[in-house]
Amino acid sequence: MTRAARLDHATRQGQILEVAARVFCERGYEATSMGDVAAAVGMTKAGLYHHIAGKEELLAAIMTWGMDLFEERVLLRTADIADPLERLRRTLHGHLLLVLRDRPKEVTVILHEGLALPAPARTRLDARKKRYIRFLEKTIQELVMRKVARPVDPTVAAFALLGMVNWTSRWFRPGGRLDEETLAASMTEFFLRGLVAGEPPAGRGRARLSARRRP
Amino acid sequence: MTRAARLDHATRQGQILEVAARVFCERGYEATSMGDVAAAVGMTKAGLYHHIAGKEELLAAIMTWGMDLFEERVLLRTADIADPLERLRRTLHGHLLLVLRDRPKEVTVILHEGLALPAPARTRLDARKKRYIRFLEKTIQELVMRKVARPVDPTVAAFALLGMVNWTSRWFRPGGRLDEETLAASMTEFFLRGLVAGEPPAGRGRARLSARRRP
DNA sequence: CGGTACTAACCGACCGGTCGGTAGGTTTCT
C-alpha cells in the first residue's frame, strides 16, 4: 500500500473518538487544544474538522460512545439476571473489569469532564447515568426486602458502590502489586460482604461470595 | 507595617482563596478565567494580581490550604486514638462530615483539579495525600492483624473508603432527602460493617453473639 | 499640629500568544 489504507468513515470516526478520549483523559478536556487532538490522530486541525462538528460535539460523542460501551458490555449482560444478588455481583464485577482491565478512556472521560458538556447533551447523559443508579438502587432494595442484605439505605449503598468503582481510575495503575482481576474480585467481595446480612451463605450452593467467577 | 495591616492582608488573602475555590469548583479550573475570579472577589484582574502570583500559584495555595484544613479538622483529632477501630471510625466520620456539612470548596478542588497543578506543587500535594492513605492502610492492617477486621487487603479497603467518601462531593446536594449527619453516619456504618468481622462496630449497633467467620 | 514621605490596594488599558473554528485550494480514491 502506497499510503496508510483509507478507512471507511465509521472506522475513522471511531479512531478519532478513541484517540481524542485518550488525550482528553491525560491532559483534561479544557487543557487540550484541538491542535493537540489533531496531532494525536495524525492530522492537522482543519483535517480533523472535516470529521467532527466541534470540540463540544466531540466530547459529547466520546461520552455517548462510552456510555454505549458500558451498557453493552456490562448492563446488557446482567440486567435480566433473576437473582438480585447475582445480578448485583455480576454488574459490579463487570463494571470493575471494564474500567480496570479494558480501560476504555471514553468511560473515564465521562467521570471527569461532566462539567464541560453543553447543557442538552449533559441532560441526556445524566439521564442515562440516573438509569444505572436506579437499577442499582432497585436491586439493592430488592435484596433488603428479601432480607438478603442488611437494612441499608439503597441510595447510600448504590453511591458507595459507584464511588468505590469510579475512584479506581484515579489511583489504579496497571503493572503494580495488584493485578486487575484480583482487584476486581477483592472489591466485589468487599462490597458485597458489607452489604449482605450475617454470614456468607456458605451452605447453599448458590452464589459463593468469595468465588472467582468469570462470565 | 502594623499588625492590623498584616491581619487585613491575611484576611483578604483568605477571602480570595475561598472565593476562587468556589468558582474553580463550579466551573472547573481551566474553564475559569482570572477575570472570572477577580469579578467574584469584587475586583479587577489587575487588582487581583496584586495579591497573588499567578493562576497556578493560586490553585496551589487553594489546595495547600484545603489540605491544611483537612489535616487540622480531621487527622489531628483522630491520629493518636489508641484503639484502631475507633481511630478509623472517627477519621471516616470526620472526613465525611467535613466534605458533606462544612463543604470547604478548597478540599473539593483538591479532588478534581489535580491535573492542573505544576509539577513541584503536585509532588508535594501527592506526598501529603499518600501520608493519609498510608495512615488508613496502617490502621486497617492493624485491625486485620488483631482479627477485628476480615482478612482484606488494606490497600483495597483504604481506596474503597476514599472512593466512597470522595465521590460524595459528586452527587450529594444539601437539602435533599438525606441530610448530612445521617448520610455520614450511614456511610461510616456501611463501610465498617463491611470491614469488621462478625460483630457490628462499636457504638450504635446491637451486639450479636453469633458464629464467627472462618479465618 | 500640619505636612511630607511612603505604601498597600486597586484600576483601565494594553500585550503577546493561543484558542476554536473556517475559507479555499490540493491530493487521493473510486
Add this chain to the structure above:
DNA sequence: AGAAACCTACCGACCGGTCGGTTAGTACCG
C-alpha cells in the same frame, strides 16, 4: 470526473499577565 479526505493560511475572540498611574491611609518629622 467527482466526491471525500486533507492541507495551508488565516481570523476574531479571549486568555494570562503586565504597565503606568491613582487613591486612601499611615508613619514620621518639625
